Amino acid sequence: SVIISHVAEEIKIKIEEISRSEVNLGAAEDAFSSLINKSIRALIRGIESKMEPCFSEMLKINWGQVSSVEDQPPYVTSIxxxxxxxxxxxxxxxxxxxxxxxxNKFVVYFMRKFLQQFYKCKRISEQGCQQLLLDLQHLRRSLQGLPNEGNPERFSSASLASYEKLLVKETKKAENVLQILMSPPGDKNLITNYVDLVQHPSIPDFIKLMDLKGMKKAEIGPLVDQLGLNKKVSKTEYVDMEEDLDLQPQEMGTGSVFAGWKRTFGDSIKMGSGKDLALGLGKELLSRT
Structure with a gap:
């Protein structure tokens, strides 16, 4: 979109004064932004599809019966x-x-995907939480190095400060959920900690977490009544896996990435609808990995 804005300004300089006010490439900017969004989504979904067997292996672990912590389970190594x-x-x-x-977008999507797996378990013991915390640290280190994969000098440490901040923020969400799950029985601060630590506190979410802790319905009921009095808590639960994956105007780069793709892939990338081009780029890139 930055490129298109520059083009619009150049056109205004070269045409007659009377016509300058009529130059508007807003639709082209929107189309360009939409195309980038679709391309990013296609790439992320392609990577995710490769990792699905790893998440399946993760869910095969009986997290309620974990009695000791190992350095790095096979599913983490594979991811x-x-x-x-x-x-x-x-x-x-x-x-x-x-x-x-x-x-940036992959970190957001991956960490939400990883957090989702917690909710698919039947129960997570305290040792299971400890193992997941360790797994999370291994994954975080791997995510930390992604921008410089293939070229260690692509970004300096200083230029990755915002990426590091985002990574810490997204990792913290999973850590907070595990902290709730590790809270001791009869913890008087359980409700307060839940509301403060969980990003989207809700009654269904709270019930699920207490179920993961192994609490009985008779124990959960009074806590739910207490939680329902808090105005910050929603009575419904909805987590959009694609939230925050749309690009904001300030995130648009100034390089002509699509021209570079066209030079690289030639006629294997056909111009068409934004969706078709995005999927074509994603498939072509993933087929070469």
Whole structure:
């Protein structure tokens, strides 16, 4: 969109004064932004599809019966390997501005995907929570290196400060849920901690977390009544996995990434609708990894 804005300004300079006010490339900017969004989504979904078997392995673990903590379970090793290989291959074809953008969006999507897996478990013991915290640290270190995959000098540490901040923020959401699950029986601050630590506190979410802790319905009921009095708590639960994946205007880069893609892939990328081009780019990139 920044490129199109510059084009619009150049056109205004070159045409007659009477026609300048009629130059408006807003529709082109919107189309360009939409195309980038669809391309990013296609790439992220492609990587996610490669990791699905790993998440399936994660859910096969009986987290309620974990009695000891191991350094790095196989599912974590596989996820880290897939992230590294796929992002490295994609980074090689992207303008630097879009490498950062892809990694930002991938962190948000991946951490929400990982957090979702907690809610699919039947029960998570205290040792299970400890294991998940350790797994989370391994995954965080892997995510930390994604922007420089394939080129260790692509970004300096200083230029990745905002990425690091985002990574800490998204990781903290999962850590907070695990902290609630590890709270001791009879914790008087359970309700307060839940409301303060969980991003979207709701009654259905609270009931599920207490169920994961192994609490009985008779124990959960009074807590739910107490929780329902808090105005910050919603009575419904909805977490949009794609929330925050749309790009904001300030996130748009200035490099002509699509021209670079066209030079790289040639006629394998056909112009068409934004959706078709986005899916084509995603499939082409993933097929080369």
């Amino acid at each position: 880290c390997q897939i992230m590294s290989e796929k992002i490295c291959a994609i980074n090689a074809f992207l303008n630097t501005s879009y490498v950062r953008l892809l990694c």
